[in-house]
Amino acid sequence: MRRLALILALVAAPAFAVQPDEILDDPALEARARDLSEGLRCLVCRNENIDNSNADLARDLRLAVRERLVAGDSDEEVIAYLTDRYGEYILLNPTLTGSNLILWLAGPAMLLLGAGIAVVATRRRAQAAPPDDLDPEERARLDAILDRRD
Incomplete structure (x- = not known):
């Protein structure tokens, strides 16, 4: 019975929503994009990061993160860009200020x-x-x- 519950839990686990066409060619930039995405909230799904969300807005946010990284922005600049645009609510771990x-x-x-x-x-x-x-x-x-x- 426990094995069945474990199998069902693994099957029901959320799959990553990042689409193949979103993945960057540069593995270092893609790793940075994934790290940044872990701390960004999907504004539609609530308390789910944008990498795990299938919402259209989450896809747009993933693409925006990758566009900013390709343009040469630092991680802090990408976060600043998104918080200026969407507010601190987009951060899964808001600042203590x-x-x-x-x-x-x-x-x-x-x-x-x-x-x-x-x-x-x-x-x-x-x-x-x-x-x-x-x-x-x-x-x-x-x-x-x-x-x-x-």
């Missing part, structure tokens, strides 16, 4: 803030004294309940 830094830090900051509030609330509740306006019978009953808890 500007407004992105706020987004990256907001989650952990909110988690720490929530944990701090929970700790303070728990300590205040634990230190809270029982009410003083109880009659002796209610006081004895409360003491018995609290003794059972400990």
